[in-house]
Amino acid sequence: xxxxxxxxxSGAFLTLTLLAFSAGVGSDTLAQGAAPANAYPVERSxxxxxxCLHGFREVDRARCDPVVVPENGYLDAAGDRWKxxxxxxxxxxxxxxxxxxxxxxxxxxxxxxGWECERGYRSRRDACVPIVVPQHAYLSPGNYGAGWTCERxxxxxxxxxxxxxxxxxxxxxQSQYSSGWKCERGFAAIGEACVAVDPPAGxxxxxxxxxxxxxxxxxxxxxQCIGAAR
Numbered sequence: 001x002x003x004x005x006x007x008x009x010s011g012a013f014l015t016l017t018l019l020a021f022s023a024g025v026g027s028d029t030l031a032q033g034a035a036p037a038n039a040y041p042v043e044r045s046x047x048x049x050x051x052c053l054h055g056f057r058e059v060d061r062a063r064c065d066p067v068v069v070p071e072n073g074y075l076d077a078a079g080d081r082w083k084x085x086x087x088x089x090x091x092x093x094x095x096x097x098x099x100x101x102x103x104x105x106x107x108x109x110x111x112x113x114g115w116e117c118e119r120g121y122r123s124r125r126d127a128c129v130p131i132v133v134p135q136h137a138y139l140s141p142g143n144y145g146a147g148w149t150c151e152r153x154x155x156x157x158x159x160x161x162x163x164x165x166x167x168x169x170x171x172x173x174q175s176q177y178s179s180g181w182k183c184e185r186g187f188a189a190i191g192e193a194c195v196a197v198d199p200p201a202g203x204x205x206x207x208x209x210x211x212x213x214x215x216x217x218x219x220x221x222x223x224q225c226i227g228a229a230r
Contacts, residue, residue, distance in 0.1 A: 038064040054079030070094045089114040103128040122147055136161040155180040169194040185209030200224050 035041045035050035042051050052064035057080040059065045069075060069082045072095040076083050084095035089110040098106065098114035103121045107114055117128035120139060131147035133139060136154045140147055150161035153172055164180030166172060169187045172180060183194035188210040197205060199212035202225035206213045214225035 036063045038066070052080060057081065072097075084110050086110075101127045103130075134160045136163075153180075167193045169196075183210060 038053050038056045039050040040053065041049055043049065048058075048061055052058050055067055055075060056064040057067050067075060067080060067082055070093065072085045072088045073082045074085060075081075084090050087098055087106060088095040089098050089112060090096075091112070098110070100106065100115050103118045104115045104123075105118060107116045113123075113126070117123050120131055121128040122131055131139065133148045136151045137148045137156075138151065140149045146156065146159075150156050152174060153164055154161035155164050155175065155178070156162075164172060166181035169184050170181045170189075171184060173182045179189075179192075183189050186197055186205060186209055187194035188197055189195075197210065197212055199205060200223065202218045203212045203214050203220075205211070214220050218225040218227065
């Protein structure tokens, strides 16, 4: 209540100040009809040379209509539009109460639906339902995706976490949906195995370490490195 009263007082003070400013403008400017009712003149290089008072909004670049603030709403800082109080959201020109389902809290914004689910829950229609975490998994930081992540050494398959069994010359990596392992440098993944890369004469391992490329200025041809093309 005190916050709303302060907003009203500050808006009224700004309106009175601008009215006083308008009254002090020379009669020549007002006689030209530059500023309509509830507006004050401003210096602009283009567009209207007037601006609506706080609590009014420009319509058709010709007049200033009052901003009608619905119940449980307030004028924003600019004074040409309104927003809903916390706990309410905008719907069809009014502020309606945000109904919180179980296991939810008010969101920072008032966009529909105006609430978010608590950790461990996710929104489904107008409710917050618990996230079912399978064995060898834990809740994800956010509610995106499945809402859970497999522990290291496991990967997600069909809603469950299955153990990753790296082949020889491979190591575990943190990945939810890939194989969960990667070949060591000097080996390439072929099927479910890591096969040694065997560079031919005049070649070296590539940057990734899973293949080879020819030394400069040799070029690759038929699995070999041959002299540079003329």
